[in-house]
Amino acid sequence: MLFFTSVVAADAPVxxxxxxxxxxxxxxxxxGDQDKTGLDAYYPRITxxxxxxxxxxxxxxxDGKRYYQPMAILLENLTDEYLQEMAEYFAAQPYDYPLPxxxxxxxxxxxxxxxxxxxxxxxxxxxxxxxxHGADLMGIKPFIPGLLGLPSAYxxxxxxxxxxxxxxxxxxxxxxxxxxxxxxxEEVNAxxxxxxxxxxxxxxxxxxxxxEGAAERCKSIFSxxxxxxx
Amino acid sequence: MxxxxxxxxxxxxxxxxxxxxxxxxxxxxxxxxATANVMETKQQRGAYLTRVANCAGCHTARGGAxxxxxxxxxxxxxxxxxxxxxxxxxxxxxxxxEEDFWQALHHGKSKDGRYLYPAFPYxxxxxxxxxxxxxxxxxxxxxxxxxxxxxxxNIHAPYDKQFLLFLWRAWYFKEGVYQPDSTKSxxxxxxxYLVEGLGHCNACHTARNVWGASKDNQPLGGExxxxxxxxxxxxxxxxxxxxxxxxxxxxELLSTGINxxxxxxxxxxxIVRQSLQYLTxxxxxxxAVYLKSLGEQDKxxxxxxxxxxxxxxxxxxxxxxxxxxxxxxxxxxxKFGQGAPGIYPPLAGNxxxxxxxxxxxxxxxxxxxxxxxxxxxxxxxxxxxYQHIIRDIEISQVISYxxxxxxxxxxxxxxxxxxxxRGSEH
Numbered sequence: 001m002l003f004f005t006s007v008v009a010a011d012a013p014v015x016x017x018x019x020x021x022x023x024x025x026x027x028x029x030x031x032g033d034q035d036k037t038g039l040d041a042y043y044p045r046i047t048x049x050x051x052x053x054x055x056x057x058x059x060x061x062x063d064g065k066r067y068y069q070p071m072a073i074l075l076e077n078l079t080d081e082y083l084q085e086m087a088e089y090f091a092a093q094p095y096d097y098p099l100p101x102x103x104x105x106x107x108x109x110x111x112x113x114x115x116x117x118x119x120x121x122x123x124x125x126x127x128x129x130x131x132x133h134g135a136d137l138m139g140i141k142p143f144i145p146g147l148l149g150l151p152s153a154y155x156x157x158x159x160x161x162x163x164x165x166x167x168x169x170x171x172x173x174x175x176x177x178x179x180x181x182x183x184x185x186e187e188v189n190a191x192x193x194x195x196x197x198x199x200x201x202x203x204x205x206x207x208x209x210x211x212e213g214a215a216e217r218c219k220s221i222f223s224x225x226x227x228x229x230x
Numbered sequence: 231m232x233x234x235x236x237x238x239x240x241x242x243x244x245x246x247x248x249x250x251x252x253x254x255x256x257x258x259x260x261x262x263x264a265t266a267n268v269m270e271t272k273q274q275r276g277a278y279l280t281r282v283a284n285c286a287g288c289h290t291a292r293g294g295a296x297x298x299x300x301x302x303x304x305x306x307x308x309x310x311x312x313x314x315x316x317x318x319x320x321x322x323x324x325x326x327x328e329e330d331f332w333q334a335l336h337h338g339k340s341k342d343g344r345y346l347y348p349a350f351p352y353x354x355x356x357x358x359x360x361x362x363x364x365x366x367x368x369x370x371x372x373x374x375x376x377x378x379x380x381x382x383x384n385i386h387a388p389y390d391k392q393f394l395l396f397l398w399r400a401w402y403f404k405e406g407v408y409q410p411d412s413t414k415s416x417x418x419x420x421x422x423y424l425v426e427g428l429g430h431c432n433a434c435h436t437a438r439n440v441w442g443a444s445k446d447n448q449p450l451g452g453e454x455x456x457x458x459x460x461x462x463x464x465x466x467x468x469x470x471x472x473x474x475x476x477x478x479x480x481x482e483l484l485s486t487g488i489n490x491x492x493x494x495x496x497x498x499x500x501i502v503r504q505s506l507q508y509l510t511x512x513x514x515x516x517x518a519v520y521l522k523s524l525g526e527q528d529k530x531x532x533x534x535x536x537x538x539x540x541x542x543x544x545x546x547x548x549x550x551x552x553x554x555x556x557x558x559x560x561x562x563x564x565k566f567g568q569g570a571p572g573i574y575p576p577l578a579g580n581x582x583x584x585x586x587x588x589x590x591x592x593x594x595x596x597x598x599x600x601x602x603x604x605x606x607x608x609x610x611x612x613x614x615x616y617q618h619i620i621r622d623i624e625i626s627q628v629i630s631y632x633x634x635x636x637x638x639x640x641x642x643x644x645x646x647x648x649x650x651x652r653g654s655e656h
Contacts, residue, residue: 011564011565011566011568012568013564013568013569013570013571013576014561014562014563014564014568014569014570014574015570016562016570016573016574016611022611023609023610023611023612025562025611025612025614026598026600026611026612026613026614027614028614029614029616029619030614030618030619062293063292063293064291064292064293065293070597070598070615070617070618072292073597073598073599073615074597074598074599074600074612074614074615075600076499076500076599076600077487077499077500077502077503077599077600077601077602077603078600078603078610079603081603082603082608082609082610085609
């Protein structure tokens with residue numbers, strides 16, 4: 001016990017590595033190498049996600065457009081340039097994806113999901129998931145995140161946020177919010193079970209994999225005009 | 231002859247005309263050119279002074295358009311919404327004159343003559359010179375106009391009554407431009423002008439009474455209205471007085487947000503990011519000279535605390551705090567609270583940790599934070615938030631521990647106090 005000892009030992013300062021890993025240590029308490037649930041919220045893993053996507057999220061958290069108070073406070077005094085460095089650091093980290101989870105969806109439901117993934121639904125102006133998220137659903141560099149290797153709880157939370165408001169504020173047009181509102185609750189439920197059951201197949205695709213018109217539709221995430229160069 | 235003479239006369243006249251026209255041209259263009267130059271430098275000076283006065287700090291909402299207002303300040307008197315000060319004619323200051331602006335800044339009255347709430351720090355801005363106020367106005371009139379209607383203030387009765395503001399002003403508002411103290415150096419006077427006027431440091435660093443007025447004009451420290459932070463005294467050696475620091479150390483803290491002794495956090499880190507880092511080296515130094523003169527000198531470098539006997543229950547409380555410290559804090563702040571000065575602040579002997587108000591240390595543990603990104607510290611290190619990682623009782627134990635370990639001496643902190651530190655974005 002060291003209470004009330006009046007002499008402070010002349011201890012050498014703590015050694016601190018001059019690395020990015022050390023600088024983002026404060027992220028790792030919540031965003032370790034696994035998705036996890038805390039006392040108040042769900043903490044998705046951030047390693048291995050595309051750099052532009054991560055940067056957009058960081059900037060939006062800082063500027064209050066994606067709302068979570070502790071993130072807003074944590075990032076308050078950081079610049080776009082530094083946030084980009086952090087985003088690129090996390091994007092480059094290797095990540096061991098979880099094994100696919102099993103689901104108990106009916107074969108007819110699975111077929112309907114497969115249609116949404118591959119073709120969308122023109123009658124509801126729903127694009128195919130794969131048009132933006134890549135043929136492998138692993139995302140497209142640098143702005144579009146993958147859909148596989150994410151837990152059901154996280155997907156359900158995101159869909160809920162988009163459909164009911166709460167995740168994004170003021171970033172309009174917000175393409176995923178519009179798409180999520182057009183899906184039925186049954187489709188959302190099925191997607192949150194089906195996606196985590198798919199085997200992860202590698203890396204996000206390169207930018208030229210983006211289907212024509214997708215960038216136009218989702219221009220809010222591209223036209224944020226950040227400094228990431230593809 | 232006559233003809234010739236007349237021709238000569240005409241020629242002379244023409245020459246005179248030509249010459250005077252030429253002269254007029256030179257004078258005219260020179261005058262216009264000089265006016266344009268004066269305007270430009272006035273505007274440029276204004277841009278700098280607007281930074282120093284940190285108008286954007288309040289008049290820009292999080293993620294919002296610059297100077298378009300809309301930031302909400304939650305106070306015990308109600309919600310104040312900052313105004314749009316871009317030159318938009320309908321929703322901003324587009325129809326204001328220099329005189330109107332001076333009336334607001336110096337007298338605390340709006341264009342329509344209404345008294346302004348002292349949430350707008352005219353109580354400090356009144357010390358700004360007319361020349362500087364005009365320059366700030368000239369700059370603000372040059373920024374991109376933004377059409378943005380902000381919500382009305384939502385002020386609780388009876389504070390919404392103008393006659394109360396009249397009384398408040400009569401009692402608490404001392405109007406007047408900063409008057410230099412001829413017994414002090416020019417540098418000191420410049421520093422005082424920056425700290426008391428443009429920088430409006432006293433707006434936070436003074437205690438406020440129940441009417442929201444500064445208790446005195448001394449920066450003796452106080453809770454910041456509308457936030458969960460405590461703005462420490464700039465005089466007391468137990469708080470943030472810098473009488474015993476070198477000028478270089480003070481300048482380093484103001485310009486980079488961190489030095490060997492301290493790191494700025496919360497609203498102060500934001501002010502370094504938004505404003506102080508952009509001050510000229512001369513102005514930073516002048517501020518440091520003045521702040522140093524305010525601070526108490528270190529008369530008794532190692533005050534001897536009379537340690538009260540510790541009941542077993544307190545011993546246990548602190549012992550639990552110690553084990554939490556070992557698990558969550560020691561990695562960066564060190565086994566002996568020695569930290570890594572300039573990166574992870576030492577906790578042993580840290581005034582912010584021991585201060586009579588534990589608010590800032592509570593806030594730091596709840597929400598963490600990064601030192602501000604500045605030219606002098608472009609890639610700062612950070613502290614994670616713990617508000618959702620460990621429970622309030624654990625936070626109160628670990629804070630009580632660090633306030634009393636390694637020769638530190640401070641009051642114990644209760645879980646209720648931790649909860650009071652929650653909320654508020656700034």
